[in-house]
Amino acid sequence: MTSTTTPDTGTTSAPTVMFASAAAAAGPEHVEVPTAYDAILLAGFGGPEGQDDVIPFLRNVTRGRGIPDERLEEVAHHYRHFGGVSPINQHNRELKAALEAELAARGIALPVYWGNRNWAPYLEEAVAEAEAAGDTTLVAIATSAYSSFSSCRQYREDFARVLTETGLGGRVTIDKVRPFFDHPGFVHTFITGVRDAVATLTADGVAPGAIRVLFSTHSVPTADATRSGPAHLDLGEGGAYEAQHLAVAEVVMAAQETEIAWNLVYQSRSGPPSQPWLEPDINDVIEQLPSQGVEAVVIVPLGFVSDHMEVMWDLDEEATETAAEHGLRSIRTPTPGVDPAYVTGLVDLVLERVNGTPKAERPAMTNLGPWFDVCRPGCCENVRAGFKPAASGVLP
C-alpha cells in the first residue's frame, strides 16, 4: 500500500525529520485495511551478558537522563549478583525462535529480526539487516504491553532515532502492534498463575481471606503516568498506564473461582526522592499485611513479559525477603515468557495488521481496548526529557 509521511509533531516545536509510516495512510487510529508487511521487528530492552557489559549497558539505559553514578553502582550491584548477566537477551532469543516456529506452523512467510534498545544486538543492526535483505516495511513487536513513555513511546523514539542514524528513514518504515495489555494471549499466563498459586495455598490450608494478591508493575514518574496514552482520553492522574493495569488486574481476578482481595502495587522506583513516582511500593504494602490478617501473598508480575532483572531482583529477592521478614508466605507467579498462548497472541497481533481486521473483531479483555494501532502526536510524551520525534505515529 502507499506510504505517507507522518511526522509526530508533538506538543512543542516540531523537528524537520519525518518518518514514513505504512499504517498512516489507512486512518488515524485503527488500521483496518490490509498492510503488506515484509518482516517483523522484535524490539527488546537489552541487557548485559557479562560483568564487563554492566556499566556500559547502564550508561546506555540512562543516557541523557542525568542519573547519578551512585544510583548506577546501586543498580550494577543487582546485575553483579547474577554474574553480570541479565537473562533478558536469552529470553528474546527464545521468543524469536518461538515466534518463527509459530509463523512456520501457520504458513506465514514473515522473517523476524530482533534488536534491542540498550544492548547488542542493537535495533540499528536489525533494521540494517532487514533492509539489506529487501525487507523495508516492518511491523514491530515491543516486549512491553502497556502505554507510557518507558513502555511504548521510548521504543517509538528509538525507532525514529535508528531510522535517522542509519539514513534509512526514507526507505524503511516501522509500524508497531498495539499495546497488548488486554490481549488474551498476554493475560492468559497471569490468570493461570493466580489460579495455581491460590490452589497451592488453599491446599496447604490457607484460608482465602488470609491470601492477598499483589499485582506488581514498574513505577514511573507520576508526570509520565499522567501523560500516558492519547491526550483526548481523560484517565486521571495515573493516565492510561495505571488504568490499563487496574483493568487487567480486574479481569485476572474476575477469572478466578475464589474471591481474593488484591492491590495494584509498584516496584523498581528510581530517580530523586523529590520527584513523585507512582505508589504504593510493593514492600511498603507487604509490611502492612500481617496487621490485616494476611498470611500469604501472591505476587503477580503484571507489568513484565519475562523473568528479567526487575523480576529476579525486585520481586524474587527484595519483595520475597520483605514477605519472609514479616512472617508471610509468598508465591511469585510466572511471566508470559514463551507461553504458547502469548506467542500465538503476538502472531495474532501481527496478523490483525496484515489483514486489516476491523476494530470490532479484535480481541480485548478490558473495556479500554482494543488499544490504538497508531499513536497520536504527543502520546506518552516525556515532559522531562523534552520532545523527540517518534515513529509508528500518525497526524491527528
Ligand SMILES: CC1=C(CCC(=O)O)c2cc3nc(cc4[nH]c(cc5[nH]c(cc1n2)c(C)c5CCC(=O)O)c(CCC(=O)O)c4C)C(CCC(=O)O)=C3C
Ligand atoms: C515502565 C518500565 C518498564 C516496563 C516496560 C518494559 O518492559 O520495557 C521497564 C523495564 C525495564 N527496565 C530495565 C532496566 C532499567 N530501567 C531503568 C530505569 C527506568 N525504568 C523505567 C520504567 C520502566 N522500565 C523508568 C521510568 C526508569 C527511570 C529512568 C527515567 O528517569 O526515565 C534502569 C536505570 C537504572 C535505574 O534508574 O534503576 C535500568 C537498568 C529492564 C532490563 C532488565 C534486565 O536487564 O533484565 C527492563 C525490561
Ligand SMILES: [Fe+2]
Ligand atoms: Fe526500567
